[in-house]
Amino acid sequence: MEISTTKLAEFSTSCLVKAGVPEHEAEIITNTMIEADARGIHSHGVMRLPIYIERIQNELIRSVSKVIVEQENKATAMLDGTFSAGQIVGTKAMEMAIEKAEEYGVGVVTAKNSNHFGIAAHYALMASKKDMIGIVMSNTAPLMPPTGGAEKVLGNNPLAIAAPTNGKYPLLLDMALSNVALGKVIFSQKKGIAIPEGWGADQNGKATTDPSAVLNGGFISPVGGPKGFGLALMVETLTGVLSGGDFSKMIPSMYDLTQKQSISHFMLVINVSYFMDVERFKDLASMLSSYVKNAVKASGVDELYLPGEIEFSIEEKRMQSGIPISDSVLDELRKLAETLQVPGLD
Template sequence: MTKLTEFSQTCLEKAGVPQHEARIITETMIEADARGIHSHGLMRLPIYVQRIQKGFIRSVSQVIVEQDSKATAVLDGNFSAGQVVATRAMEIAMGKAAEYGVGAVTAKNSNHFGIAAHYALMAVEQDMIGIVMSNTAPLMPPIGGAEKVLGNNPLAIAAPTPNQYPLLLDMALSNVALGKIIFAQTKGTPIPEGWGVDKDGNATTDPSAVLNGGFILPVGGPKGFGLALMIELLTGVLSGGAFSKMIPSMYDLTQKQSISHFMLAINISSFMDINRFREMASTLSSYVKEAVRASDVTELYLPGEIEFNLEEERKQSGIPMSQSVLADLNRLAATLQVPALDEK
């Protein structure tokens, strides 16, 4: 992973990003790839650099606290890198939670911030519960509709336990993240039914049919769409930023995006003793892990556990990379005059 980290940071620095900000952006991508969430991993580096070079993402961040109160704040990211804006937002939320019990921060005029789990886990490191939301460019139609009006707005919730891993929910509100469909297209592999439909609303296993005028669908039908709508309210609307059809695609290289985030940090010690909370969280986890299993199931998993296990494995074995992503990264390396990655 060290080689990939160095490669990413070098590319970003060549594009004018300060070293500490390049490190933040890189960390989120490496973390995603290590957990098997390749849709938010290094495959995103070329589009980030393109948007930086076009001035749609600030090479040097300029995050401003627009409004501030005891337990809340509103940030204006001024089109800085989403990872940098989101990190700052969670840091402020945690600082407020440490003093007032909870800290809620919205951020507008940001960009794609990678995996939401990264910021929720920042709170866990401070013995807090982290809740993270973001809006995205529209990807999903209303139930019964034929027009994209909402993104598959991600939601992450993380809480500490005394066990090996924290409890972590990290999900997009579509049946699958758009990046996974893009990743399948780059690999030339079909997608499972239910991930999306074509421009005529027909079920398809062809990722290109979904990406070329089709739609991804909300998880749980109207329930998922309703939750995505409320996240849009807590991010774009509550921050005073862009929302819904106001947000262009990341891959539209003619204009800036304006993504909004919502960060909530909950200081557990303001509610109860942290050790007691950990014990109770462990008990809750045990009810899941030790539940009676179906006859063909060998192990029951908690949310986030599979990804944490994979991350531990890849710390030893390294991160696998598809030939198409490797080729994209090496094309980027050539344009930036950075040493190419080899296949090892």
């Protein structure tokens, strides 16, 4: 079923408000989920609304957020999210990083004791919309073993980098550091098909193409083997360690309703105008983009894409046509509407 972004946003906001979230915060949380769905990243869209609300109702996420500036210097700051919603902490951290970059050329802000903040792209784009470069990282509960290991110690820590161009879209890389999301392994198991090599390992850490082996005590694998593992480790260092927050095995799963999660974020903003005229940067970034777009294609390939481009074009269409919501997510949202006694989506 396709649902208009306005209707979906109204529904999500009213659910969050019913759970005690102030309206302006509910709108921020909602917008990041709608943006994810519109961009085709359903794993971070409204399918997360029920778990966010469950965590709010269990007082694992603050309903009314409280973000404390723990330490601040000219171009840097450390925030304590005090277990507020990740979207509110992430937004505040990026806003501060932008303000600092406006004044000092660069802004670096860490945040600890936050929660799942949705898609990293949302925050990186806040910087590129101001003609700056945004670099965003977050840690997550551990999902992946180190190279050669058979124990979950690193999250699939997202990393996003956005840079302005003079083209239709900014350059935007937004990725998890696992080869694929666990959801794709679950999808393959349901379809009864093997997963490609490199997606996961069994409980002994041995590479496997059997989705059930990954799901029954196994692991998803870092993107690009030891390089992805190394990147995930460094993201964990810049988020959990540099913020003074939790990291690795200290972080419980989002679906564990007995414990708070202390997620950390890292926001770095570079003010392009401290390096060169902004229009020149955007022209050069567009020139780089055109080298990529116009590169010789491999046989059978119709078009080459820049990072972010596929998601931007899906988003453009869906803002007009609405967002396809799967039957299983719709069922969950119906149950949520009943429990919270808010008008449903039907």
